[in-house]
Amino acid sequence: MTINNASRTQTTFSARNAWAWTWPKLFAIALVLGGWELLFLSEWRPSYVLPGPIETFDALFKMAGTERFWLAVKTTMTRAGTGFILALVLGSIVGIAVARIKPLRLAVGNVITGLQVMPSIAWFPLAILVFGLNEQAILFVVVLGAGPSIANGVIAGIDHVPPAFTRLGRVLGAGPIALYRDIVLPAALPTYVAGLVQGWSFAWRSLMAGELLVIIAETPSLGTTLDFARQMSKVPELIATMIVILLIGMLVDSVFGTISRKIRRDRGLAIDD
Amino acid sequence: MKQAELMLRADNVSKSFGPEGAATVALSGVDMSIRAGEFVTIVGASGCGKSTLLNLFAGLDKPSSGTIEVNGKVALMFQEATLLPWLTARKNIELALNYAGVARSDRDARVAELLDIVRLGDWADKRPHELSGGMRQRVALARCLAQGARIVLMDEPLGALDAMTRDHLHDEIESIVKAQGLTVVFVTHNMREAVRLGDRVILMGSRPGRVVYEQSVPLKRPRTMDSNDIASRAADLTNRLKAEQGILEGADS
Numbered sequence: 001m002t003i004n005n006a007s008r009t010q011t012t013f014s015a016r017n018a019w020a021w022t023w024p025k026l027f028a029i030a031l032v033l034g035g036w037e038l039l040f041l042s043e044w045r046p047s048y049v050l051p052g053p054i055e056t057f058d059a060l061f062k063m064a065g066t067e068r069f070w071l072a073v074k075t076t077m078t079r080a081g082t083g084f085i086l087a088l089v090l091g092s093i094v095g096i097a098v099a100r101i102k103p104l105r106l107a108v109g110n111v112i113t114g115l116q117v118m119p120s121i122a123w124f125p126l127a128i129l130v131f132g133l134n135e136q137a138i139l140f141v142v143v144l145g146a147g148p149s150i151a152n153g154v155i156a157g158i159d160h161v162p163p164a165f166t167r168l169g170r171v172l173g174a175g176p177i178a179l180y181r182d183i184v185l186p187a188a189l190p191t192y193v194a195g196l197v198q199g200w201s202f203a204w205r206s207l208m209a210g211e212l213l214v215i216i217a218e219t220p221s222l223g224t225t226l227d228f229a230r231q232m233s234k235v236p237e238l239i240a241t242m243i244v245i246l247l248i249g250m251l252v253d254s255v256f257g258t259i260s261r262k263i264r265r266d267r268g269l270a271i272d273d
Numbered sequence: 274m275k276q277a278e279l280m281l282r283a284d285n286v287s288k289s290f291g292p293e294g295a296a297t298v299a300l301s302g303v304d305m306s307i308r309a310g311e312f313v314t315i316v317g318a319s320g321c322g323k324s325t326l327l328n329l330f331a332g333l334d335k336p337s338s339g340t341i342e343v344n345g346k347v348a349l350m351f352q353e354a355t356l357l358p359w360l361t362a363r364k365n366i367e368l369a370l371n372y373a374g375v376a377r378s379d380r381d382a383r384v385a386e387l388l389d390i391v392r393l394g395d396w397a398d399k400r401p402h403e404l405s406g407g408m409r410q411r412v413a414l415a416r417c418l419a420q421g422a423r424i425v426l427m428d429e430p431l432g433a434l435d436a437m438t439r440d441h442l443h444d445e446i447e448s449i450v451k452a453q454g455l456t457v458v459f460v461t462h463n464m465r466e467a468v469r470l471g472d473r474v475i476l477m478g479s480r481p482g483r484v485v486y487e488q489s490v491p492l493k494r495p496r497t498m499d500s501n502d503i504a505s506r507a508a509d510l511t512n513r514l515k516a517e518q519g520i521l522e523g524a525d526s
Contacts, residue, residue, distance in 0.1 A: 164355045171331060171349045172420065173372040182368060186359050267358040268402020 051236045059236035060243060072220040073244070076211065079135070079221070080252075083142030084203045091147040091199065092192075095154025096180070109155070112148045120145035120206035124213050138210040145206030146199035153195010157188025190263055197256045204249050222248075277308040279344060280424050280456045281330055286339035287481075288325055299325045301481035303339070307458060309423075312450060314459045314471030316510060318518065322482020323460040327426045330458065348422035352429040354409035356401040362388065362412045363397040369419035387415040390449060407438035414446065418453065425450075427459045431466070440498060443469055447494065464507035464514075469498050476510055478517045485517050486510075 033053050040052035047055075063069045098105045098112065123141045131137040165187050169179040185192075211223020222245055229238035283305040289296040300322040307313050315323050328334040329341050331349045356365045363384050370380045388394045391411035401409055410430055417425055427446075431439045447470065450457050461467050467474045471490050478485040488510070492502050 164351065164353065165357065167333065168351070168355045168357075170333060172369050172416075178372065183357065186357070189359070263359075266400060268400065269358075 048233065049235060051239065056236045056239045056243070059234075060240035063237060063240055068220050069225070072222050072225050073248075075219055075221040076207065076223065077248070079138055079142065079211075080203060080207050083139050083207060084146055084200060086139065087143045087146035087150055087199055087203060088196065090143065091150025091195075092154055094147070095151035095195075096158070096185075098151065099155045099158040105155075112151050112155070115144065116148035116152055116202075120202065121209040121213075124210065128214065133214050134216060137214050138207065141210050142203050142206045146203035149199040149202050150192075150195050153192045153198065154188065156195070157191030158184055160191060161187040190260070190267070190269070193256065193260045193263060197253065197260065200252055200256060201249070204252070208245060277310055279306055279342075280309050280311075281305070281307040281344070281458065282340075282342040283326065283329070283336075284340045284342070286326075286329065286336045286341060288322070288329065288334070289337045298481035300329075300336075301483050303482070303484055305475065305484060307456060309456050310454060312447075312457045312459065312470060312472045313475060314461060314467035314473070315475045315477060316461055316464055316467040316514075317477030317482070318479050318514060319462060320482075321477040321479035323462075323477060324428050325482065326477075327428050327458065327460055330424075331426055343424070345424055346420065346422040347424045347426060348417045348420040350413055350417045350425065350427045350430045352432050354401065354406075354413040356409055356412055356416075358401050361398045361400055362393060362404065362415075365401075365412055366416050366419050369416045373419060373421050375419075375421075383419070387419055390418065390452075391415045391445065405438075406434050407442060410434065410442060411445070414449070418449070423454070424456045424458075427457065429460055429462065432461070432463075439466070443498070444495065446470070464510045465498050465503055467510070468492075468503045468506045469496050474506075474510065476513060476517075478514075486513050 036053050040047070040050060044050070051059075094108075094112070098109060120141050123144055124137070127137040127140045131140060161184050165183050166179065169183045174182060208223055208226075211221045212227055215224050215227065222241055226238060226241045226245075229235070229241060283303045286300055286303040287298065288300040289298045291297050303322075303326065305326075315326070317323055325334070327349065329336055330343060331347050332343070333349075356362070357368070360368065366384045366387055367380050370383055371377075375383055384397070385394065388397050391414055393408060393411055393415070396404060396408060401412070404412065413430070431442055434442065443466070446457075449455075459467075459470055468490055473487065473489045475484055476486040476488075477483065488506070490506065492500075492506075496503060
């Protein structure tokens, strides 16, 4: 009896939690769609320039039924994944090196921050000249967009490792590699993940800019879909593609958010999520 | 009677921090000898160089002058438990066993044994934030023992705990130290604690840090913090410290 009551209380509690988590999002979506529909009905712009949500979502569902759309998603996601992984590897190596080697930090510490704030689109003219209109040019800029944020995440993470932890490592007899592997890097993980989140957002932005500028024949991508829709004045498809880009960005960000929350919860750092 | 083996020795040790000319002298002319199986407590006001001395014994720092002799492996326990927050109690201890060179196949059994010694067998898979302050210090103690050192340096390990937990841990530390035959240097600023635990109490004065008084404590064990013998010895130590610092006598510890 007690168990039944307890499990019922728990179910009610999780249902309440799920609702508390869902309703603000549903409300925000309803607000945006409602505002958009009102703008459409007000005929502020002709419907061929600004279609309503119904027409746009209809276009989205039609697009989702085509092979070309999924090919475009696959191309864009492959580029994003490859570029991000490359940026992760290079950014992490550079970050650890800069955090550990003082002259290197003096030499390039500021350059990394400079690169981080530099708009990645500014790299494209050079990337196109050096690599041509191809995948390498896009990847180059994605890596340059994401790498500095990841490197800075590593550097900040290592800088903020409590000295008591490194002292503990020495007391326990950890060698330099073990100290980094077992203590410094795990301690730096929350800040590192924050750097990864920022790196992802820069990678995603750089990629979209790249796909709009570097159009490779016979290779559909979300960027080219967007550009073709603009050229053909297919505004519902254009907005539908923008929604897809927004959703993918949010989806990946929520994956990082979940990882970050788990790390903080495991360490007793989560406040209330 | 043959004297026990000398485990730690500080010979005219001085330690300064900062640039020459503007250096702060943390320790000056410290002489100290600690023999095998001794439980020595070091007391003194904040900033008297107690922790600096432990760091020198632990090899974390070098003396500016004088010599430090350490006869065997040393483990150090801090005021804060400093458990790694991403590891469970079991994994925190296992890390120390790993660094101590214990074979992977032997680690599980050794961790279980150590957790039993500190009576935390049921809490092995909890992370530090899921444990109370006292439990965290017990895990830190188990980790300290995992290093397989015969000399244990404790830097105010119970300073942040409530009185009741601290009393429990006194009993626990005392019995573990006896059972394992450890040599202990225990730093505290609590006079009663120093007398309660120590076979010998060393009082340090400040500016610069140096040994000003030494007293052996021949009281029978088990001891309790509120016994009259401990209270009167603690009051005596407090008065000596006050006199050393130029403060009028009269108040109790």
